[in-house]
Amino acid sequence: MKPGVYYLQGAQACLEGAITAGCRVYAGYPITPATEIMEHAAHRLPRLGGRFIQMEDEISSASVLLGASWAGAKAMTATSSPGFSLMQEVISFAIMTETPLVIVDVQRPGPGQGYITTGQEDVMQARWGHHGEGSIIALSPASVQDMFEFTIEAFNLAERWRTPVLVMAEETVAHMRERLIVPPPGTIPIVNRTKPQDMGIAPEHYLPYGHAQVPPMATWGEGYNINHVSLVHHEDGNVTRYNPKVHFENVARIHRKIEDNVDAIARLETRELEGCRHVLICYGSVSRTGIEAVLEARAERGIPIGFIRLHTLWPFPERQLRDLLPDVDVVFVPEMNLGMMAHPIMEALRDRCRRVVSIPSLGSLHSPEMILSRIYKELQ
The missing domain is CATH 3.40.50.970 (Thiamin diphosphate (ThDP)-binding fold, Pyr/PP domains)
Incomplete structure (x- = not known):
């Protein structure tokens, strides 16, 4: 294009x-x-x-x-x-x-x-x-x-x-x-996978699941032996020498490569957080009406409410949320479900807010008025 x-x-x-x-x-x-x-x-x-x-x-x-x-x-x-x-x-x-x-x-x-x-x-x-x-x-x-x-x-x-x-x-x-x-x-930044050739690894020394926390990935047909296997495996892809230690190391590495790098992966968007006493946290298209509600609540009634949008849902950016919100009163979470992401948000801010208020909707996008009515009701 x-x-x-x-x-x-x-x-x-x-x-x-x-x-x-x-x-x-x-x-x-x-x-x-x-x-x-x-x-x-x-x-x-x-x-x-x-x-x-x-x-x-x-x-x-x-x-x-x-x-x-x-x-x-x-x-x-x-x-x-x-x-x-x-x-x-x-x-x-x-x-x-x-x-x-x-x-x-x-x-x-x-x-x-x-x-x-x-x-x-x-x-x-x-x-x-x-x-x-x-x-x-x-x-x-x-x-x-x-x-x-x-x-x-x-x-x-x-x-x-x-x-x-x-x-x-x-x-x-x-x-x-x-x-x-x-x-x-x-x-436009474009990322391509790291191959063993990029790391100077010869075919005879290649380990399909080794060399790094994120292993280099060979392509079929380029001279490297590939063990493409979803069983618990060693670094060389072997599945016949199973033991609990290998099992733990295999799965823990796959888990850690994401969870240990949340700050490098997850992104948030913030507005009006300076001096806020309340905050609205949302994601997806709800953020379009959510920011309208926040701006109107601030302009019409002087409510000190901030706005956070989750660009990344998983891995969940718990540390980033905690760093942004040292202390608030009410956290509002509008979602087009019955309150799913309110749970990890509540866990992340368990000691940073007085309560988390879910604003659910099913089958339709929240209007700004729907979100505002709940904010006004809770803060009256």
């Missing part, structure tokens, strides 16, 4: 961000409200020498990304909440095999088929839905610009940390149309 100003749908901006990041493989299965990303991939990727594959279901779509990534490609898929459930096995597999890939979840309400409107009901599944230990990276876009930039960031994080990365979008942001500014290519 040439540099310039465009008027695009969030779904289109997401795919354009993926292309900019170097994605050339998309495997998918249609589902409302994520199908537009797949349609745009079918239109754009073949023209760029990429590959678009429509699979028979969501788990096979995610599985294609495993093979594509180990063959050296940057790969992605997009789905919505019911399909996201079906992808959890592949997400767990990708965590254990340290396979970089990107999954976009355009969230809709549940449980079951729920409905085809908007929601944020998959945010806990993003972290805890896959079986076993192993941390995840999950981003939360709020605009068409974010859909472009956060998708690029998702690929960069996947390549840097050798892990699956989730873009937790919502129907609201995927279907909205607004301005997108595409900067010149040289100004």
Whole structure:
């Protein structure tokens, strides 16, 4: 996409961000409200020498990304909440095999088929839905610009940390149309995975899961032996010499490479925090109406309330939150669910606030008036 100003749908901006990041493989299965990303991939990727594959279901779509990534490609898929459930096995597999890939979840309400409107009901599944230990990276876009930039960031994080990365979008942001500014290519940071060749490691000395906390990743066909295995393994990929010590070291390293680097991975956005006595913490498209509510509460009633937006949901930025908020009274958390992220926020600020107030909504985006009415009620 040439540099310039465009008027695009969030779904289109997401795919354009993926292309900019170097994605050339998309495997998918249609589902409302994520199908537009797949349609745009079918239109754009073949023209760029990429590959678009429509699979028979969501788990096979995610599985294609495993093979594509180990063959050296940057790969992605997009789905919505019911399909996201079906992808959890592949997400767990990708965590254990340290396979970089990107999954976009355009969230809709549940449980079951729920409905085809908007929601944020998959945010806990993003972290805890896959079986076993192993941390995840999950981003939360709020605009068409974010859909472009956060998708690029998702690929960069996947390549840097050798892990699956989730873009937790919502129907609201995927279907909205607004301005997108595409900067010149040289100004957009693009990260590519470290290969053993980059570290001067000869094929005979290569350990697929060794050498560093984030191991260099060889590509099939480049002369390196690759043990691509999701069983507990040694650094060389061997699975036959199992013992509890190896098990712990294997899984703990995969866990630590994310959790020990939260400050390098997670991002927050803040406004009006100086002198605030209360704070509103939100993420995704709720941040659009959330900031309106905060600014109106300050302007109309003089309420000293600040604003924090979580760009990164997981790994959860607990230390960053605690550093930002030494002491406040009430923390408001509007979400398009029944209060999911209010729990880690409450745990992070357990001794920094008097109470945490959830402002839930199901199936629709909060209006500023809805958020304001709860703020005024709690602070009257």
